[in-house]
Amino acid sequence: MPSDVEHWKSEAYGNEIRDHLFEFAEQGYDSIPDDEHDAWFERFKWWGLYHQRNGQEGYFMMRIGTPNGVLNPGQLRVVGEIADEYARGPGANPIFGESYADFTTRQSIQLHWIELSDVPAIFEKLESNGLSTQQACGDSWRNIVGNPVAGKDGQEVVDAWPVIRDLNEEFKGNDDHSNLPRKWKVSVTGSADGSGQGDINDLAFEPAYKRIDGEDVVGFNVRVGGGLARNEPRFARDIDVWVRPDNAAAVAGGLSALFRDNGDREDRYNARIKFLVDEWGADQVRETLQDEYVDFELETAGRDVREEYTYNTGGGERNDLVGVHEQKDGTNFVGLNVLVGRMGAADVLELADLAEAYGSGEVRLSQRQNVIVTDVPDSELDAFLDEPLLDHYSPDPSPFMRGSVACTGTEFCSLSIVETKNRQVRYARWLKQNADLPDDVDEFHVHLSGCTASCAQPQIADVSLRGMKTRKNGEAVEALDVGLGGGLGDEPQFARWVTQRVPVDEVPGGLANLIESFAAQRENGEGFREFVARHDDEELDGLVEPEETDYEDPMMHNTKMTWYPYADEDGMDASPPAPADD
C-alpha cells in the first residue's frame, strides 16, 4: 500500500503547490484546514518550506537552493536583506542573535522563523534576483552540489559549472521528474580534489578521462546510490559508465527516471536509490539504464583521478577550501570559516559589501558550511584579509573552529534529538582552549548531527557526534554517540561508532583525552584517520574516556520538549501563538 506521503503527492504536488501556498498565504495560516496540516506541510517542502517543530506553530524554515553554492554578485545581499527583514521570530539565539542565515552541507541557505504571509513577498524578491526555493526540499531533484569554485579552480580537470547549470535548468520544475519516490541528491565535480563529495550522493559525476580515437577526452564517471541517512550509510557504487559533459543530462535524467519508476513508494525508509542499488547491484542498474532510459551506447568507465582526492580525507593539501587559493585567471578565492555555518544577518550584509569591494561581488558556499569570496586580485588581497569581519570569519582558523560542522538541531528541527549548533560552538571554543593537537595537524573535523538523518555528515568526519539520550544521576539527559576515523578520498571510510551515549557535558573532556592519546601514541607523524584505522573499537573506546571538566553545558535537559531551548520560559505551555496574519 502506498504511504501517506504518496497519497498526498498523488492529489497535489510539484509546481502546482505554489498556487496553493500563495492562496494560504493570502487567506492566512488558519486557512489551512486542521485535518490537512500533515498533508500540506509535506507538500510545501517542494517549494522549500518546512514547518518548524512543535511549539513553533505557524513558523517555517525556508531553504534557498543555490546550485553548486554559487551566489552571483548581489545575491548574497538579497539573502542578507531577506534574513534581516523576515527571518525573525519570538525566540532569540544567545550566540547568533535574532536574525541569521545558515549555510548548509548541501551548499544551500536556510532561514528560520519565516511566516506564511510573507512567503509571496520573499519569493518575489528572491526570483527577481535569480534565486529560488523550488525543489530545495521534497521528493525531487535537490540542490546540485559540487566543487564550489568550479570554473575558477586552478586544480580543475573539467569545468563542471556549465553542466550543473544545465542540469538545474532541465530538472527544476520538470514535471517528469518532480515526484520521485524520495529525495534525489546529485553531485557534479570537475576538480581533482574531490570537493564535490560525490560518494555520499544518490548520483555522482566525477572527473575522468576516456581514451577515444586515440585521444584522452575529459568527462565524468558515474556512481549511484550513496547517502548517509538513517543507520544505513552507503558510498555511491561505480556503475561503469563514462559520459561526455554533453551527455550528462541524458544520463542523469535516465537515472532519475529509473529511480522514479523503480524506487519503493510503499516504504519511505526503503525509498532511496541506495537500497535499489543494494537490491539490483551496479550491473543491473547499468543494464536497465542502457536498455530503457538512454538512446545511445553508454561508454564504460574512464580513468578517474580519485587518487588525487584530498577534500575531507584527513591528509593532503586541501581538506577544505578555507584560506587563500589561486584561481586559474590569476586572481584568488578566499575561503572563510563560518563556524557551524551560521552567520548573523548584519554580517551577511557586511560580507556582501566586502565581496563587492574586493572581488567581483560573487560568493560561493562549500559543503563544509563555509563561504568563499572569489575573484580577489593580488592587489586587493592584503586589504581584504585585514578587514575586521575576517577576525570572526577567518581564512586561517583554529583546527577546532575550522573542523566544526553541525546540523540545525532541536532549535528548529522535528527530527533532531539534541541541541547542536550552539553546542558545537561551545565545544569548539572549549577544545581550542583546552586540547592540544600536534603542531603538524591543522585539520580536525568534528561533525555534530542531531539524529541519524545525518545532515551534518557525521560519518565522514574525524570525530562523529550523533544525538542520543541517556540518564545521568537518574535524570534523562542529552547525550552523544561518538564515532571515529571517517573521511572521503580514494578509499572512503565511514566512522566507527566506538563510544555510546556519552552525556553531553562529558564529551569535550572525552575528546581532549582522545587527542592527548593521539598526540602521545601516533607513529611517525601519522594522521588521525590512520591512527584510528590501526586500533580496534575497544581500544578506541578506551581512549575517548568521557570526563567532566570545567565545560558546562546549559542544555543538558530535553531541549526537544521545549518550545525554544533558549527562551527564559522554555516549556511547551509557554509556546507563542501562531503569528498573526498581517
Add this chain to the structure above:
Amino acid sequence: MTTRLRVLDDGAWLSVDDTRRVSVSELWRVDAPDVCECDLADLVVENFLAVGVDGRTVTARVYGQCIVCGTKSTVEWVPVGRIVDGEFADIDRDGVLSVPRDVPNEPAAAEPERKSG
C-alpha cells in the same frame, strides 16, 4: 469520530489528528519480554515503525536501545496514549510501560523497515 494516527518525519513523531504528539528520544522504562537481559529495559526510542490502536489505547511499534545494556530491539505495541472523548491524552510515559506478552519482541542488529508516512 475518526482519529487520524500516523508516523511522521521519517519515524521521528507520532501524529494524532495532524498534531505531533509523541516524539523519539524519550526514555521509556519498558516491561516487555525478550527486549534485553535487564529486568526492566530503559529504552531510548530511536524510531517509530508503526502506530496502532488497542481499544482506546494508542500503541506504537518502536525501535530503540536499552541504555543500560546497549541491546537494540524492536518492541511491539507499546502503549503511548489514550483516546478520551475523541481527543488524544498522554499516558504517563515516565512510569513503567507494559506491553502485551503475546507478541514476541526481537533484538535487532539493524534498524528494521517501517511503514511510515
